[in-house]
Amino acid sequence: MRLWLFLRLWSLVWHLGLPVMLVYLWQRGRKDPLYARAAGERFGRYGQGLPGAVWIHAVSLGEMRSAVPLIRALLDRGERVVTTHFTPAGRREAARVFAGDIATGRMAVVWVPFETSWAYAGFFKSFRPKLGLVMEIEIWPRMVFASRRAGVPLYMCNAQYPSDSMARDARLGLRPAIMRGFAGAFVKSDLQAERFASVGVRNISVTGELRFDQPIPAAQLAAAAALRPGLGPRRVIAFASVTEPEEAMFLAAAQEILSVRTPPVVIFVPRAPERFAALARAMAEKGILFDRRSTRLDRGFRPVSQSPMDVLLGDSLGEMYFYLGLADRVVVGGGFQPKGSHNIIEPLALKLPVLVGPHIQTIEYPAVEAIAAGACLQTRADRLVQDVLTWPDPAPEVIARFTEAHSGATARTLAALAPLL
Incomplete structure (x- = not known):
């Protein structure tokens, strides 16, 4: 009876709310x-x-x-x-x-x-x-x-x-x-x-x-391999799938990371495309030396700018494997706010060490197993910079064994x- 009443109420709400949905769309x-x-x-x-x-x-x-x-x-x-x-x-x-x-x-x-x-x-x-x-x-x-x-x-x-x-x-x-x-x-x-x-x-x-079986776009990895030498000997840290509530924290972390004696290059990839312009403004206001993927590279990933940069803002869709292909290690966003982390499988598929925040309930599998295997590190906002800079890289074969065991x-x-x- 309780479910029957809920379904009737659910239908009523949807019928009354259709004009609202049309306005939303x-x-x-x-x-x-x-x-x-x-x-x-x-x-x-x-x-x-x-x-x-x-x-x-x-x-x-x-x-x-x-x-x-x-x-x-x-x-x-x-x-x-x-x-x-x-x-x-x-x-x-x-x-x-x-x-x-x-x-x-x-x-x-x-x-x-x-x-x-x-x-x-x-x-x-x-x-x-x-x-x-x-x-x-x-x-x-x-x-x-x-x-x-x-x-x-x-x-x-x-x-x-x-x-x-x-x-x-x-x-x-x-x-x-x-x-x-x-x-x-x-x-x-x-x-x-x-x-x-x-x-x-x-x-x-x-x-x-199923994500362990998803195809990896070879063209994006080839483009990353061709461009990586242009970044010099510096390590590359990717902040991937950054959500809006995390932006200020990740920008502060990026600035701190860039202040070390031999700073890495930081790749900053927002989760939502509507945040591209706002993040570019925020980086400019903070004096961060950055460039945007849309201005630095053409559609075929060919450089159109060689200006110095410390941060590459990933203002494009569908190119995550390109950004990951440039990276040495990856911080996956979402997990530093209560809604939960975004998926870690893409960087693991490229045998990259991954760091996640405290909130991993959305990716409980495979995050718990990846952490136990040593392929992933769970950290907190107050330890993020330290862990990004000092966590020893797990051996590539450790990550490879993990992904192989969970494929199929x-x-x-x-x-x-x-x-x-």
């Missing part, structure tokens, strides 16, 4: 026009169909990147795929990576419907998916129960249940009831399997972390999916 569309395009899809009106496709929901960029190796494997075995997204970042990535498959009609990339039963009815009418996979831990009540009503088995994929979410759910209790509406879950580790099972989720398979999630997920396909 219009406002976001002023900065990124893609937000406002194909708005009919959000109401379940699709100008295309792909009956019998495998449906993958990747809400934004991070989820989409983790889905890439699995989508490629599904396409290679002859499946058709439809991906749904809420943000332009995820949709753009899908359209970029799978442009050829979209052109041949083997894949479709669309907006996820709003949380109403009639919008999802339009989605299921157009695509009639054989099953659905929700990347990470996106729990949308109407998505779950509309899928059940339409007879579409919906699974959590690459799923983890963070400890802070479990503690919150123990008090409220509604989300576990919604999770029990999934047909099953493909999870990252044995610990995650235990957590999902503890709240009644059934049909759980431990398949690992795509094959395991595909094997678990085979009976369903």
Whole structure:
């Protein structure tokens, strides 16, 4: 009864809030026009169909990147795929990576419907998916129960249940009831399997972390290797995926790092593109000798400026492996504020030592294992500069063994999916 009442209230809130959502999308569309395009899809009106496709929901960029190796494997075995997204970042990535498959009609990339039963009815009418996979831990009540009503088995994929979410759910209790509406879950580790099972989720398979299998763009690594000699013998420290609440702390840390006798070069990569200009202004005001990727290099990574710099501001999207390819060690952002750290797999895949903040509940797997293996160091804001400068580099083979031991999630997920396909 409690869940029934919640779903009725949830539907009422969404119906009353639709004008607010349209205003939100219009406002976001002023900065990124893609937000406002194909708005009919959000109401379940699709100008295309792909009956019998495998449906993958990747809400934004991070989820989409983790889905890439699995989508490629599904396409290679002859499946058709439809991906749904809420943000332009995820949709753009899908359209970029799978442009050829979209052109041949083997894949479709669309907006996820709003949380109403009639919008999802339009989605299921157009695509009639054989099953659905929700990347990470996106729990949308109407998505779950509309899928059940339409007879579409919906699974959590690459799923983890963070400890802070479990503690919150123990008090409220509604989300576990919604999770029990999934047909099953493909999870990252044995610990995650235990957590999902503890709240009644059934049909759980431990398949690992798909991000360990994501392709590494060779062109970006080649560009980094070509440019690295131009930085001289100085070490290179990358602050990657820096969130807005962390910017002041990381800028202060960068200034302190640059004050040592033989200062390294610092690469500063913000998480959000709307922060590029603000950070450039902040660096200029602080007197930091910096340059922007957009002014120092052309689109092909060829230098157009040779001016001296201590900091390179990474004001571009989709080029993280280029920035990491220049680095000797990486500080991953997000974990120095309560929302939690961003993923550490990309630098580990390049055998780079990684430092993270105190809040790692969002990447509990594989951060706990990486810290135990000596491939990653957990630090605090008041120790960040000291640890960046003095933590001994773990041997490359230590990191290589760790990443090798945790790879293979795509094959395991595909094997678990085979009976369903």
